[in-house]
Amino acid sequence: MRKNYPGLISVLNAAELEDFVDDWLEQRYKDYHSHERWSGTGDRGRDVTGYVTDRRMDGPWDNYQCKQLSTKLSEKALFVELGKIFMHSAAGTYSLPRAYTFVAPLGVVRKVREFVAHPDTLKQAFLDLWNTYIADDLVENATVTLSPEIEGKIRAFNFAQVHWLDASRLAKDPACMPALVKWFDADPGQSPRGIVPDAIQDNESAYLSQLVCIYEERGPGTYADPEAALACPTHGEHLRIQRTRFFDATAFDRFYRDSTPVDFVKTFRHEVHSGVVDVHQDEHSSKFTRLNKVMQQAALLQTSGILGRHAGPHVKQGTCHMLANEGVMPWDR
Incomplete structure (x- = not known):
């Protein structure tokens, strides 16, 4: 009420x-x-x-x-x-x-x-x-x-x-x-879903470039840019899912920066990072496996407070891409 x-x-x-x-x-x-x-x-x-x-x-x-x-x-x-x-x-x-x-x-x-x-x-x-x-x-x-x-x-x-x-x-x-x-303890409600633009945006270029390197390691073939990877039948759908997660997390981040005290978003991102960093730093058979293991772990995380109440799996997974975008937890390592 x-x-x-x-x-x-x-x-x-x-x-x-x-x-x-x-x-x-x-x-x-x-x-x-x-x-x-x-x-x-x-x-x-x-x-x-x-x-x-x-x-x-x-x-x-x-x-x-x-x-x-x-x-x-x-x-x-x-x-x-x-x-x-x-x-x-x-x-x-x-x-x-x-x-x-x-x-x-x-x-x-x-x-x-x-x-x-x-x-x-x-x-x-x-x-x-x-x-x-x-x-x-x-x-x-x-x-x-x-x-x-x-x-x-x-x-x-x-x-x-x-x-x-x-x-x-x-x-x-x-x-x-x-x-x-x-x-x-007001609840600002659920954030809107992100809108994924057709064209690659500057604010997503870093993590997308890292994903392109992962796809090239996995093979087959190489990609001149993220647009080429999107057009690939092998990795295009996977990359589209990651972009959806990223823009959902971006919309989530923007909404709660405007509707909660500044430390709320910082705490949420810290909890996501803390919950997946061990998996990210662990040894894996490939970079693609590392990526998928981190995504699986992020989906299962329990985060606290109002933001934790509203953060679905896609938002927590997309937050990992935001961390990769900023160099905090890069995929191509």
Whole structure:
């Protein structure tokens, strides 16, 4: 039965929520060069930051403000938390973020929704309400009035880049799946089967060249390239099976790299390698026999965890070809 992931996110404590969001950003490698969690006091209005370039906060960056509250995010919290960014930026602590996202598992009140939906209204409200509604709540026992520097930062900021996420929206983000796996033992499901292209691809050339050498040792004849071996009635069908295994494993690898923490795929590949390496290194009557013995052993392996649950024999066999492709466990030895 599918778990209630929004409900589970909603009962994390404040520190856990920040860690969860940090794990979420870990998977958003297409959006960010790196990310950072600012824990404890002195975060200067930042909980988790995503950096677009290696310039980090000296370049474009996004701020994720985590608000694990007993109620929905209030209008007051919207102004005060976002106001801290303008205050610190005006003081020269950092440049304005490219975007600011409130992560509030229980959601936001209607007034906040209205402000976020109307960026120009939100900007004007900051200018109009700063001294009467915001200034006394930014720093303990102090009043931070609307200085020309702060006003300049407010006018410069693109309020269309203020967003909010509740637990439901967060859990539905495809990039959140690895965090759900790590925190709540979510199951991303079965990977798709691989698609075997007719033409030989660059990413399979190494292990295919090794297989060609094995076929030549077995005989009869030699092959100018893998395409020639595919056309051979003696070895063509065998080679087609190996390519199917390789592309199934490649699809498996790609799917779980995107849907589980990075160490899951590494662990799976380590278990496959550990399970077949002794057979691979053993003495055999021929290289072709070694190949078949390793394939037989790989099909019988029991691997652990979520990936082990979904890895069929063809995936484990294809993973051996991936290891051969990388030179970890070459066939032509």
